[in-house]
Amino acid sequence: MHPMFCNFILLVFLSTQLCGLQGFDAKFEKSSKSADLKHKLAKAETLRAEESEIKEIEEKEGTESVSVLGITVPPEFKNDTVIIDHHTYYNSTFYSNPNEGKLFWRDLDSASSHANVHEMLSDSHRQATTVKLSFDFPFYGHLLRNITIATGGFLYMGDYLHNWIAATQYVAPLMANFDTSQSPQSIIKYSDNGTAFTAEWRNVFIQDQMSDGSFTFQTTLLKNGDIIFAYKNIPYPIANISDARHPVKIGISDAYILERSIFFVRRKTIYEYHRIDMIKRQVSNNTALYFTALPTCLSYKDCPSCMAASPKLECNWCEAVKRCSDGIDRARQSWVSNGCVLLQGNTCPARDEISTGNPSITTGKGTEESSSSKDITTPNSASKSTSKHASSFPYNMESTYSVTGPSQNKIGGSAQYMQEDISDTSGVSTGAIVTIVVFLAALIGAAVWVGYAYKFPQTPSGQFLIKYRPSQWTLRSKDGSAVSSSSRHL
Secondary structure, three states, X not given: OOHHHHHHHHHHHHXXXXXXXXXXXXXXXXXXXXXXXXXXXXXXXXXXXXXHHXXXXXXXXXXXXXXXXXXXXXXOOOOOOEEEEEOOOEEEEEEOOHHHHHHHOOOOOOHHHOOEEOOOHHHOEOEEEEEEEEEEEEEOOEEEEEEEEEOOOEEEOOOOOOOOXXXXXXXXXXXOOEEHHHOOOOEEEEEEOOXXXXXXXXXXXXXXXXXXXXXXXXXXXXXOOOEEEEEEEOOOOHHXXXXXXXXXXXXXXXXXXXXXXXXOEEEEEEEEEEEEEOOOOOOOOOEEEEEEXXXXXXXXXXXXXHHOOOHHHOOEEEOOOOEEEOOOOOOHHHHHHOOHHHOOOOOOOOHHHXXXXXXXOOOOHXXXXXXXXXXXXXXXXXXXXXXXXXXXXXXXXXXXXXXXOOOOOOOOOXXXXXXXXXXXXXXXXXXXXXXXXXXXXXXXXXXXXXXXXXXXXXXXXXXXXXXXXXXXXXEEOOOOXXXXXXXXXX
């Protein structure tokens, strides 16, 4: 058979296998994700049906959690100024009465707040920087120490830093296209007192819209996992903010990351598994949003307590990873790869089979600290040479984030962010890479030789190609004689 034809068949075969691998991964994740999300929706309906019980828990936890800020909210509010929504991971309470909402505002100008003004963030556009908390903050049950403050009015809570931080894994009191470099009065401050972390966006303007007025708002992360959005100055309705150049969001979101390796390409894809969208709330001056963290499977550190958890949580203990989970969290990849999704039993392994080591949770302090070493830096990430403020608390990441597309995702689906890296650590050996490169070089060389032979038929290459053209190929008959293929009728 002609070598050129053989090379073509081999190339088509490799391309088919590559597409098949991608299609298989996508179908597997889609089917498994669909089943898991159905369970989440069922749990949400159960929570709504048990509204009275959750309200009682919320009132107890809410009174205790806000006490660290000196906030006292009367528990007898039953009017239209308080709206309570029940969700799977958090319950949200909206305070529309200014007398109630302003109680959640933290004064970062007081000496006791020990607030820092961030120099770079207070004089830039679409910039973000990572700071370290003094306490473990449980976000969707995952303990976080590193968070990223963005000029766009939100905190990025993910472990993996990338350019599309506005897509998911955020805490967004008001995400919009804010540009703090437009005014010397625009600043971003933050404070950490050991039990609560507050970030404030003060006198910030939408880019190229300074005549419309400035926004002042803040978010507070409490040590028990609760989240507070407080609004001091909202010059016009949120619905009037354009999302043409930057998404506009109010709420919280989390996602998990799946990593796959195809040949020498490592691909990471982010899948958003939960979001609370409060953009339709009538946010105005002195209003507030309070998110009460609900129990999750990740809070149980051993098998007996995991199995004794509320049936509503659908917790399972996986001995292979020594974690309690419902299968939908940031460590989903290890949960799937270790076969934890196949768990059916409700019993714990024998005591002598249980390791005495500490449970391994991939989103703990150690992972987050190591992730800071992978901070990205883009060519435009340097802060401006002139600054309005003196240097403040040091930061370990500066990056310009992009928001042109991947953030426009649908709930429960892929956040539409995908990154590919060429890396020897992706599971493919150097020898395999060299083999692929040599094969491609040989294929290209053969194509160039054939083209040269056809263009110059008087050359030795041309004469060789004419002599051994397909019409001269022969087939051997049963008696051993050569018969021209052109004379055979099949």
